[in-house]
Amino acid sequence: MAQPFQFELVSPERLLLSDKVLEVTVPGSEGEFGVLKDHSPFMATMRPGLLKVRTGEGKLVEYFVRGGFADVSTSGLTVLAEQAIPVSELKADVIAQQVQDAREDVADARDDEARTKAEATLAQLIEIQTALKAA
Template identity: 70%
Template structure:
């Protein structure tokens, strides 16, 4: 059996999860990464995607996260997400609105850097939409 470690998922609105888990898979901006007990400490930014929490009872809980930071420390993992919603609570119309907003951000971008960032966010949201459809 895998060893447990402390995990906390925090959004600006509230603490979504604080418990001992066996593994967390995080959508890092440099690629998806998994964290187990005694992982080497590091920090990473996260991109919009699905964060998977493997619990001690064998169940997996998924959250849609939209940006933020992951901090792997000796005491465990803390994810500070710009937005985090349980996938089970995610409504297709909410994601569709976020995609529409991102498309508008691309159209309204005033400079090349803003346009690039908006296009990146839109692409990531479309990937999440596809991942949710496949799940």
């Protein structure tokens, strides 16, 4: 049986999780990888996707992460995410409406700066929508 290890999930806004967990599956930029207790130390970049955490009680909790870094060390795993949102807080219909609104913002942009900002927002929302469909 898997042994618990320390895991921290941090976004710029807040510390989302700091607890002993059994397993974490990370969406690495070179491919998905799993971390268990006593994993060899290394650091990896992440792509947008689902971070899956098996809690100490065995429950699976998923987070949408939008890039960042995963640092596996002798003391555990720390994930520094550009953005992290619990999947349970994401609602498909709300995200779909936000995607539609963002597409309209891109079409209505009056200058390059506004268009670039609107396109970045649209890309982020599409990443979230894609992750929701994969969940």
